[in-house]
Amino acid sequence: MARPSKPLISREATVRTALAIIDADGLDALSVPRLARELNVKAPSLYHHFADKRAILQEVAAEIVAPIEVPDPPPDHDWIGWFTQLALNLRAVVMPHRRAAPLLIEHLPRDLLTDYFELTCAYLAECGVPAHLHVPFLDGMEKLALGATIAEAMRPEVGADGSVFAHLDPDQHPHLADAVAANEHEARGIFEQTIRSFLAGMERLVAEA
Missing domain, CATH: 1.10.10.60 (Homeodomain-like)
Incomplete structure (x- = not known):
């Protein structure tokens, strides 16, 4: 052409x-x-x-x-809080582009994130996280944060309150209905809890290293 x-x-x-x-x-x-x-x-x-x-x-x-904001590392080495906020910042830039979110699965070049990974490794080392845990940490965070964000962005049946069970029939699924009623988090809060759960597991591995 x-x-x-x-x-x-x-x-x-x-x-x-x-x-x-x-x-x-x-x-x-x-x-x-x-x-x-x-x-x-x-x-x-x-x-x-x-x-x-x-x-x-x-x-x-x-x-x-590109617009994602990388928070300043806190002086108290609260790496769990830092990575949680970074994941929330990622979610914040993706969610306005729900229809484009699938592109991030196939077309986001990992090389684009190399500087971020370098910064992350430096911060983990500063916080006392052993080097042999860095790659599992980086890969896990990338898959979890990006995957959870894309799944949320692509899910059309989410309720107004952020529930992923928007069409639940309490008569057919009473236990699930009780769980949904007891849930205190909207979509953003569920995302944050998911990230914090992963980070808590990593914190345990660090303590055992």
């Missing part, structure tokens, strides 16, 4: 527009022809910046997580 001699659009504008299309109409709505129309250019103009649609999707995935 021939490329125009001069780029007519910016890479940043293309990524933002692609994300806006997905946010509005879903992943299936994004195509190179539609993206070109939204940008008021011909499709070949996009190939000045991207090799193919997959490259665009990778950039969109990176755009979603």
